[in-house]
Amino acid sequence: KAGVTQTPRYLIKTRGQQVTLSCSPISGHRSVSWYQQTPGQGLQFLFEYFSETQRNKGNFPGRFSGRQFSNSRSEMNVSTLELGDSALYLCASSFYGRGGPTDTQYFGPGTRLTVL
Amino acid sequence: DAKTTQPTSMDCAEGRAANLPCNHSTISGNEYVYWYRQIHSQGPQYIIHGLKNNETNEMASLIITEDRKSSTLILPHATLRDTAVYYCIVREPRDTGNQFYFGTGTSLTVIP
Numbered sequence: 001k002a003g004v005t006q007t008p009r010y011l012i013k014t015r016g017q018q019v020t021l022s023c024s025p026i027s028g029h030r031s032v033s034w035y036q037q038t039p040g041q042g043l044q045f046l047f048e049y050f051s052e053t054q055r056n057k058g059n060f061p062g063r064f065s066g067r068q069f070s071n072s073r074s075e076m077n078v079s080t081l082e083l084g085d086s087a088l089y090l091c092a093s094s095f096y097g098r099g100g101p102t103d104t105q106y107f108g109p110g111t112r113l114t115v116l
Numbered sequence: 117d118a119k120t121t122q123p124t125s126m127d128c129a130e131g132r133a134a135n136l137p138c139n140h141s142t143i144s145g146n147e148y149v150y151w152y153r154q155i156h157s158q159g160p161q162y163i164i165h166g167l168k169n170n171e172t173n174e175m176a177s178l179i180i181t182e183d184r185k186s187s188t189l190i191l192p193h194a195t196l197r198d199t200a201v202y203y204c205i206v207r208e209p210r211d212t213g214n215q216f217y218f219g220t221g222t223s224l225t226v227i228p
Contacts, residue, residue: 042219043160107161111161
């Protein structure tokens with residue numbers, strides 16, 4: 001099976017702009033989670049989507065949003081970009097069973113966002 | 117928030133076993149221990165996970181103490197490609213969330 005894919009891999013934006021990142025999960029996986037990784041804060045959970053619904057959300061401002069489509073692909077959007085939003089954004093997919101092996105999350109390569 | 121404590125860094129000689137410890141003293145009975153690793157600027161890679169029993173796969177072994185308050189990830193024959201940051205994660209029950217809380221991890225350097 002193909003792994004989790006994320007596009008684009010690299011992105012440069014300026015403050016105040018908005019950005020949309022895309023994630024395609026592993027075939028058959030129904031849950032998609034997003035994480036932000038920065039040198040100062042490490043890996044932090046943003047939100048999780050399952051069946052086109054946001055199930056869990058981390059402690060991030062409302063500028064960070066996401067959605068999931070019927071084919072399980074997901075997008076996340078960051079509006080009014082700030083310098084501090086520069087980070088590696090990671091997407092992870094899982095089957096979303098009832099716990100145990102089927103809930104292992106598999107990560108994509110990430111999108112490196114730089115805000116100037 | 118992360119529920120695990122790991123050493124900041126470790127070195128291991130190439131070809132030797134790398135033993136990475138993790139403390140998770142507040143783990144609940146139904147929480148799994150997961151291990152991931154991240155090679156510089158790549159996405160985290162799943163290694164192994166367990167609940168109570170020791171586990172082994174083609175990558176590593178996971179030893180969980182009987183009281184489940186700590187565990188050790190063992191890479192039996194470390195190679196230079198095993199140089200990475202290793203994260204030990206306690207995964208909450210499904211009903212309370214699917215997210216993984218990553219701590220700061222252990223930076224493992226395999227030395228030739």
